[in-house]
Amino acid sequence: MINYLTLVRNGTLGEVAVTAKPDSVALIFDTLKKNPRGLNILQIAEKTGINRMSAGRHLDVMAAQGLVDIQNVGNAKVYFLSKQIPVTTYMEYTSKHYCITDSSLRVVQLNKWIPATVGMAGLDFIGRPLPEVLEGVVVNVDECRAAMEKAVAGEASMVVVEERFQGKHKFFEILHMPIQFPDGSHGMMAISQDITDKKQLELALREEGKLYRDIVEHIPAVVFTLDAEGRIVYISPRIVEYGYVPDMLVGRLFADLVVPDDCGAVRAGFARARNEGTANGVRFRVLDSDGREVWIKAACMAMRDKTGVCTGTGGVLRRDASVPRPGNKNPKKPHQATGKPGSQPRRKSSGK
Numbered sequence: 001m002i003n004y005l006t007l008v009r010n011g012t013l014g015e016v017a018v019t020a021k022p023d024s025v026a027l028i029f030d031t032l033k034k035n036p037r038g039l040n041i042l043q044i045a046e047k048t049g050i051n052r053m054s055a056g057r058h059l060d061v062m063a064a065q066g067l068v069d070i071q072n073v074g075n076a077k078v079y080f081l082s083k084q085i086p087v088t089t090y091m092e093y094t095s096k097h098y099c100i101t102d103s104s105l106r107v108v109q110l111n112k113w114i115p116a117t118v119g120m121a122g123l124d125f126i127g128r129p130l131p132e133v134l135e136g137v138v139v140n141v142d143e144c145r146a147a148m149e150k151a152v153a154g155e156a157s158m159v160v161v162e163e164r165f166q167g168k169h170k171f172f173e174i175l176h177m178p179i180q181f182p183d184g185s186h187g188m189m190a191i192s193q194d195i196t197d198k199k200q201l202e203l204a205l206r207e208e209g210k211l212y213r214d215i216v217e218h219i220p221a222v223v224f225t226l227d228a229e230g231r232i233v234y235i236s237p238r239i240v241e242y243g244y245v246p247d248m249l250v251g252r253l254f255a256d257l258v259v260p261d262d263c264g265a266v267r268a269g270f271a272r273a274r275n276e277g278t279a280n281g282v283r284f285r286v287l288d289s290d291g292r293e294v295w296i297k298a299a300c301m302a303m304r305d306k307t308g309v310c311t312g313t314g315g316v317l318r319r320d321a322s323v324p325r326p327g328n329k330n331p332k333k334p335h336q337a338t339g340k341p342g343s344q345p346r347r348k349s350s351g352k
Contacts, residue, residue, distance in 0.1 A: 024050055024058055029067070029081070038071065038078040097172070097192040103152050103185060105129050105145075130190070138163050144174070151176035151188040160199070161192070171199035222317040225303060230254050230270070233312065243289025259285040259293055273300035274310045283320060295320035 027048045032039065035047075041059070045052045059079055062068040069080045099110040107125045125133055131145040138144055139162040147159045156177040163170045174192040181187060216223045216236055223236040232249050239246055249257075258266050262284035269282030282298040300315035 024048070024054065025062065028055065028058055028062070032068065032079060032081045036081070038080045040073075040076045040078055044079065097190075097194075099125075099130060099190045099192075100179065100187060101130050101148070101152075101190075102181075102187045105131060105148050105152070105188065107133070108187065147174070147176040148188050148190065151178050151190075152186055154178045154186075160195070170194065170196045172196075220318075223315075224254070224317065225312060225314040226254055226270075227312045228310065230313075242286065242294060257286045259287060261285075269298065269300060270313050273313055273315070274302045277302055286317075295322075 027050065028044060031044060031047050035043075039047070041052055041056055044050075044059070045055045048055065050058070059068055059070075063070055063079075067082050069082050071078045071080065097111065100108045102108055106127055107130050110125055130148065131141060134141050134144065140159075144159055144161055147157045150157050156175065159174050159176065161172045161174055163172060171194075172192040173195045174190050176188060176190050179187045179189045217238070219236075220238070221236075222238045222241075223234075225233045225235075227233050230253055232252055232254055235246050235249050237246055239249065244257075255263050255266065265282065265284045269279045269284075272282075273279035279298075279300045282300060284296055284298070285293045286296050288294055296317050297320045298315050298317050300313055302310050303312040303314050305311050
């Protein structure tokens with residue numbers, strides 16, 4: 001919970017001067033400004049030349065006006081310049097969008113950026129419910145209204161707002177936070193920041209990632225990535241051809257799929273990929289979900305981070321076409337040439 005404070009332009013120093021000598025107040029103010037770690041009453045009297053009783057009276061008035069903060073250190077009071085800032089001035093010059101409402105979400109104060117963003121005059125906001133003003137401009141206005149109501153109830157929350165206005169598509173990250181007015185009533189402050197460029201880049205990367213994922217998931221081979229310990233991080237849906245569900249394999253050791261006698265060949269192939277960058281033609285057998293052996297030919301590559309450290313292995317698995325599938329009575333022998341479809345092999349001449 002924060003306290004709501006708006007100092008009048010020219011500050012409240014002029015109001016203090018009504019009950020205190022301007023020179024004395026200015027002297028105390030300047031002394032505290034030069035001593036940001038704070039001073040006690042004796043130190044202030046000594047540095048300003050004002051007697052202790054008068055300095056005490058001035059400090060009490062300045063504290064009441066919010067110009068001075070007081071901290072108790074043992075039996076002594078230490079005085080500091082107030083850390084509160086002129087909210088009005090800050091709101092006008094910051095690049096972020098600020099809007100303050102009362103407990104009914106009616107706009108009390110806002111800076112110039114919000115009206116400029118939605119193409120309205122600032123006075124059109126004052127006194128109106130903020131959700132009503134944003135209706136038709138903010139796409140997810142209901143989510144925004146819920147965050148405002150939570151803030152009034154004392155709970156801060158962050159919402160990413162999508163805005164469409166006059167052909168412009170923008171995104172804002174809005175922090176809704178609770179505030180308290182001087183009369184003790186509650187309200188809400190919304191602090192928003194334009195994140196359109198960041199969001200558009202994020203959406204573009206997401207679309208690009210989807211495109212590449214679609215390509216990976218539809219090529220006629222199994223694509224995989226492993227971490228440094230050989231556990232499966234990703235494996236494409238094509239693995240269902242071997243009776244496995246991709247999600248059920250994530251986190252398992254890749255070696256669990258390999259016929260034990262071929263684990264050495266797999267380790268050697270992956271080691272070659274890590275050392276040389278790539279390894280092609282790594283042949284081994286895997287067990288499908290029914291326990292049948294399938295010959296695989298793999299092409300692997302090392303996965304490295306920005307510093308060049310190997311973080312895992314990636315690659316492509318294909319069924320080895322040189323090995324016949326179970327049930328194939330007329331397998332094609334490895335590297336055997338074949339004639340045209342329907343042609344008969346030429347017989348050797350008998351010499352007759």
